[in-house]
Amino acid sequence: MSDLIQASARDLSGPLIELTDVKTHFKTARGLVRAVDGVSFTLERGKSLGIVGESGSGKTVLSRSIMGLLPPKAAVRHGSIKFEGREILGLSRSQMRGIWGSEMAMIFQDPMTSLNPVMKIGRQIAEPLRIHLNMARSDAWATAERLLTDVRIPEAARRLNQYPHELSGGMRQRVMIAIALACGPTVLFADEPTTALDVTVQAQILDLLGEQRRDRNMSLILVTHDLGVVAGHTDEIAVMYGGKLVEKAPTRSLFANMKMPYTEALLQSIPKLTDPSHTRLSVINGRPPDLVNPPVGCRFAARCLYTQQRCREEEPPLVVTPEDPEHSYACWYPVGSPAYFEAKARIPSNSTVEVL
Amino acid sequence: MRYFLQRFSQFLIVFFLVTFGVMVLMRAGLNAPGDPARTMLGGTASQQQIDTITARYHLDSNILGQYWFWLKGMVWEGDFGYSVQQNLSVVDYMRPTILTTLFLGVYSLVWALIIAVPLAVYQAYKRDSFLDKSGNFFSFFFISVPALVFAPFIIYIFVTKLDWFPRIGEKIYPWDDLGAHFKNFFLPVVVLAVPLSAIFVRLLRADMVATLQSDFITLASAKGVPPGRTLWTHALRNSLFSLLTSVGVNLGGLVGGALIVEQYFNMKGMGFLLVSTILSKDLFVVQSLSAILVATVVLANLGIDLMYAVIDPRIRHARALS
Ligand SMILES: Nc1ncnc2c1ncn2[C@@H]1O[C@H](COP(=O)(O)OP(=O)(O)O)[C@@H](O)[C@H]1O
Numbered sequence A: 001m002s003d004l005i006q007a008s009a010r011d012l013s014g015p016l017i018e019l020t021d022v023k024t025h026f027k028t029a030r031g032l033v034r035a036v037d038g039v040s041f042t043l044e045r046g047k048s049l050g051i052v053g054e055s056g057s058g059k060t061v062l063s064r065s066i067m068g069l070l071p072p073k074a075a076v077r078h079g080s081i082k083f084e085g086r087e088i089l090g091l092s093r094s095q096m097r098g099i100w101g102s103e104m105a106m107i108f109q110d111p112m113t114s115l116n117p118v119m120k121i122g123r124q125i126a127e128p129l130r131i132h133l134n135m136a137r138s139d140a141w142a143t144a145e146r147l148l149t150d151v152r153i154p155e156a157a158r159r160l161n162q163y164p165h166e167l168s169g170g171m172r173q174r175v176m177i178a179i180a181l182a183c184g185p186t187v188l189f190a191d192e193p194t195t196a197l198d199v200t201v202q203a204q205i206l207d208l209l210g211e212q213r214r215d216r217n218m219s220l221i222l223v224t225h226d227l228g229v230v231a232g233h234t235d236e237i238a239v240m241y242g243g244k245l246v247e248k249a250p251t252r253s254l255f256a257n258m259k260m261p262y263t264e265a266l267l268q269s270i271p272k273l274t275d276p277s278h279t280r281l282s283v284i285n286g287r288p289p290d291l292v293n294p295p296v297g298c299r300f301a302a303r304c305l306y307t308q309q310r311c312r313e314e315e316p317p318l319v320v321t322p323e324d325p326e327h328s329y330a331c332w333y334p335v336g337s338p339a340y341f342e343a344k345a346r347i348p349s350n351s352t353v354e355v356l
Numbered sequence B: 001m002r003y004f005l006q007r008f009s010q011f012l013i014v015f016f017l018v019t020f021g022v023m024v025l026m027r028a029g030l031n032a033p034g035d036p037a038r039t040m041l042g043g044t045a046s047q048q049q050i051d052t053i054t055a056r057y058h059l060d061s062n063i064l065g066q067y068w069f070w071l072k073g074m075v076w077e078g079d080f081g082y083s084v085q086q087n088l089s090v091v092d093y094m095r096p097t098i099l100t101t102l103f104l105g106v107y108s109l110v111w112a113l114i115i116a117v118p119l120a121v122y123q124a125y126k127r128d129s130f131l132d133k134s135g136n137f138f139s140f141f142f143i144s145v146p147a148l149v150f151a152p153f154i155i156y157i158f159v160t161k162l163d164w165f166p167r168i169g170e171k172i173y174p175w176d177d178l179g180a181h182f183k184n185f186f187l188p189v190v191v192l193a194v195p196l197s198a199i200f201v202r203l204l205r206a207d208m209v210a211t212l213q214s215d216f217i218t219l220a221s222a223k224g225v226p227p228g229r230t231l232w233t234h235a236l237r238n239s240l241f242s243l244l245t246s247v248g249v250n251l252g253g254l255v256g257g258a259l260i261v262e263q264y265f266n267m268k269g270m271g272f273l274l275v276s277t278i279l280s281k282d283l284f285v286v287q288s289l290s291a292i293l294v295a296t297v298v299l300a301n302l303g304i305d306l307m308y309a310v311i312d313p314r315i316r317h318a319r320a321l322s
């Protein structure tokens, strides 16, 4: 791997990304959509964070808010996003452009629509190299070939001259990864990078991401609706529901001691290998909350199996578990508490709860 | 390859149908031997003149035979026939008018594109801004009010009243006097290009707006590609399909418009010639003019068909396979 594309030596003190009460609301005809509604967390350098939640919970909007890649209009933003200690929330697109591709890179969900259909693969990979690193055309082309080899694309030299439609979905996602890695970003956002792919390819792509992250000392934010995907691939997991963070913990701590009934429900909804690859989550009853008029109290209360009166009236704050200071959750009656067992005892096993 | 053979045979079929149709129409009622020659020559022609022309162009054979000899003469000998009324070969008679109409058509198309493309790109980029909305209004306006309708007013204001532009009449080639050439063509080109560019702006803007919402455009931003490059390199090439189709569809209309504009501005173009020769029944000239017009339009459409493949590798590959 060339020095140019290797992540440059980094200052390892201080968090890489620090969010404080980040809100992203969209003005729509229906009203203000509170897609992200007060999210705070920090991400250390070189670490990987999984953001998990059902579709519509605000994961994409959150990751694009951090990157500043939202559609320029209609978004109302609030809070603070610090990247390497620098506030980036108010920055204009032209100020962000120096960061995009070089410091922060992103992989999208659908490799079929994310590459320019009329531009050769090689040019698409070379583009950020030429823009950020001022590489000459031939150097950029050679680096692009090396990147394709890094992401395990066979016959890299020939692929450079091909167009996206000549490659399979898995190959295209590898090309997306090569583009994202090109300038050696500090952090990589992967938004559902395997959702559109065959089950057999999914694991390969996740392994590739993990391996490249370690090799390049890069942070990774892996967004997915599938708790099973992040389980083996990230250091930490943040669970989102209705635009809010409802639980965040180191991966091991989360699985050993999960607190939110929502996280528990997500765990139970991990697709089985026997399911078809695009099955939607169906285990949790009911629908995600209305983001224009979110319910008072806990946003999950309407669908939670263990709801109490308090849940519908007061919103639970994010609190730290006694066992692990890095594990926080937002629930009045968390999994394992007396109220939880009491409620569980009342529910006949195997039944489902009617949606309110 | 098979694809282009198919397209080319379509071209031939259209060409034959139109030119043969014109021949049949022009000769309606001229069934007796010598009739076509007599019609062309006018009442004062001698029998000997009639016989010469009839023999030279096989005008005594049946209509299919005449068509065959006419085609053969054009293709093999470059002999488009003879304008007896002008005592000129049709080629010499047509040449200056073809140039005039060619300038008119090409300038109009090129200017329509030069106006439309940047405007559409800008409008799509600044979607819903004041400028975008004004652009939409004006394109709507010029689509709704055919320029051919207000051309007489333009002529009245700018030519008759203000005397800013000449009323043409004299054919002025760019190699004679470039300034006068452009001055001559300015108003007729405006009349043809403005409504055309209004259509182009609408179509290209709509395609650009759709393209700008695609993932690969967001990816271009995420790579740090500046907006100008995103628009012109990534978005435009993916948004050209409706525009290109519309160029093809409107070519025929452009030719038709050019023929009318020539009447307004008194330009000695193909339209001018076509009208006068239809009226004077100068058969060969009418046939040759329509043959050239239809061939140009259909060939241009073939060229546009090729352009799709140049722009989009997926079309190129699909065609290569078929
Ligand atoms: N540009 C936008 N304008 C209005 N609403 C939006 C926009 N983008 C996303 N949303 C809304 O924000 C919510 C969260 O969306 P998203 O972040 O895509 O969810 P996820 O990625 O978790 O599936 C959804 O209800 C969606 O409809």
Ligand SMILES: [Mg+2]
Binding pocket: A059, A060, A061, A191, A192
């Ligand atoms: Mg999403």
